[in-house]
Amino acid sequence: MPTRAPHVPSKLAEAAFELFAEQGFARVSLDAIASNAGVTKGSVYHHYSSKREVVLASCRFYYRKWQQTTQRQIAPLTDPMDRLIAVLRFSVKTCLIDERNRMFTAEIMALSLLDKDVQCGWAQFYDSARETYVGLVDAIKFETQMGPVDTRRAVDLMLAAMEGIKQRASFEPEISAPEAQERCIEDLLGILGFSHVASAHNPCSLIS
Amino acid sequence: MPTRAPHVPSKLAEAAFELFAEQGFARVSLDAIASNAGVTKGSVYHHYSSKREVVLASCRFYYRKWQQTTQRQIAPLTDPMDRLIAVLRFSVKTCLIDERNRMFTAEIMALSLLDKDVQCGWAQFYDSARETYVGLVDAIKFETQMGPVDTRRAVDLMLAAMEGIKQRASFEPEISAPEAQERCIEDLLGILGFSHVASAHNPCSLIS
DNA sequence: TTTATACAATACTCTCCAGTATGCCAAAAG
DNA sequence: CTTTTGGCATACTGGAGAGTATTGTATAAA
Structure with a gap:
């Protein structure tokens, strides 16, 4: 052989x-x-x-690479909120900067509507990513007694927003600026129910 | 001739x-x-x-058809919040149910990374959709003195989440159920700063 | 009636590419 | 050393489809 x-x-x-x-x-x-x-x-x-x-x-x-890189972001950190923010920051940065990443996922999305195996592969990948975030958020909830009522639902919504932000970066390159990146992270934390750790200026806060 | x-x-x-x-x-x-x-x-x-x-x-x-259909949803209504919810309900329903719509937009996303004209066309379309939502939200703010601090930012985040929800519907068909649709609308209203009009159960609300 | 023109159908070319058939070579098995 | 076998290259086939060239036809203008 x-x-x-x-x-x-x-x-x-x-x-x-x-x-x-x-x-x-x-x-x-x-x-x-x-x-x-x-x-x-x-x-x-x-x-x-x-x-x-x-x-x-x-x-x-691609899926394996994503998981490896993400784990490498979390590994050196111990504080739950630090870990969440590190992953968020890395993910947002990737979404906004890495055009190849956008292209590849866009292609997967288009193809998954025609090919059940592609669709199944992405579903598994999404599932593992979601569980990663759920774990991070639950760790924060356990420690601080603060966070979303329904963790899974909040994570799903946050991930949806992140996918949408990734799409927007394709045709509005100005949102790739560093300040915009931080705003995105604030917004996503807000969706997760952690608007208090982000800046006070938050689209979720009410006027009166 | x-x-x-x-x-x-x-x-x-x-x-x-x-x-x-x-x-x-x-x-x-x-x-x-x-x-x-x-x-x-x-x-x-x-x-x-x-x-x-x-x-x-x-x-x-496609863009023309979307705008016509959306305007038809708003036309018969006068109350600002009713108008917003009507458009949201229609959009969410389309995202979750209409597989052809998902396919077409997914293809546009993939192609827009290679073709500047396609990209530009989508950017204009997105812009007009955003202005529609900004108008609806500002009308509510004017009437009720409630709503997001930064309308445009909140609308952008909400639209991002909607695009992400559309994607998720492709590989998790179970979120197309009617109850799931209402939950989506609640979530999106929450992002827009109108969580009070939705159900009390909301992923944005804090535990304590 | 004649001519010009816009519009549409037919038939063709030419290129690209997935898939195949076959042959070569190096290493392991005997 | 020879034979087998797995790994890779070369050369080919067949089909699909974008784009073109040509011809036909119906209408409007002269």
Whole structure:
């Protein structure tokens, strides 16, 4: 059983992700992916049976990378609120700055309406992300006795807003400015029921 | 100047929208669009110079339709809060139920990262939608002296959450249930600073 | 009636790309 | 050392679809 090159499949998945995140699924050929991974199409079909399988592999690569990076943000921190804010800050920054990330998720959203496996993969990913946030918020609630009544519902709404903010960043680049990033974090904390830790200026606060 | 058929271009735009909203831009051929409009590809190229132009026309068709339908929701109502809730209810319902709407907007999002004209068109559409909501919220503020401090910011956040909810509906169909729709409306009203008009159970309310 | 023109259909080209068939080579098994 | 086998490259096929060239036809103007 000869094994020369180290893990061609994962190299292909990464190369595919990079290209997909720049041009979308339809515009990238398997030749381009193979070339970007330093191989040819022949070996792509040794590891994956179709382009669709390559797409699914690139999704799994993206999900794994996201989870790893997120865990790395949390790891060094112990205070629950610090941990939540660190993850939020990192997520918002990614949403607003990283155009490749926006492209890739937008493509997944479009494709998931036609492909049940893509849809299922994203659903699992979303689920794990939600549980991460629920854990962070519940930790704060336990410590401070403050927070949203229904944690899961608040997290869902916050994540929805974050996805929407990501979309807006695509066509209103001005919201990628650093101040705008902090405002986003305030807004998201507000949705989670932590408007007190953010600035006093908050769209949720009433006039009178 | 012979003018036989009534408005072939707009018929093409609508036919294109219908197919794009089912299969996405890339999977629909001009032959299919022409056939769906009752003509052939030859006349498509009489009215549009390329497939890209057809895509842009289908976007304009979608934007116009949305604005017309939204105005029709507001027209018969006079009370500001009723008007806001009517638009919200209609928008949420569309987001959660209408899979074609989700598909089309998802495709626009993906394409707008590669095509500046598509991006610009969506930006204008978003802008007009935002101004509609700002007008509705400001009317309520004027009448009741209650509402968000920064209307525009609150509306932006609310619209972001709505886009995110639309996305979630794609892979979590259970949130399309009628009760879930009402919860969504509550949540969005909460973001706009009108949590008092919604139910007392609200993820924004604090425990203590 | 004739001519010009806008509009539409048919038939074609040309390119791109997913998928396949085959051959080569290196390492492990015997 | 030979044979087998897994990993990868080269070369090819077939189909789909964007765009074009040509022809036909109905209407408006002259």
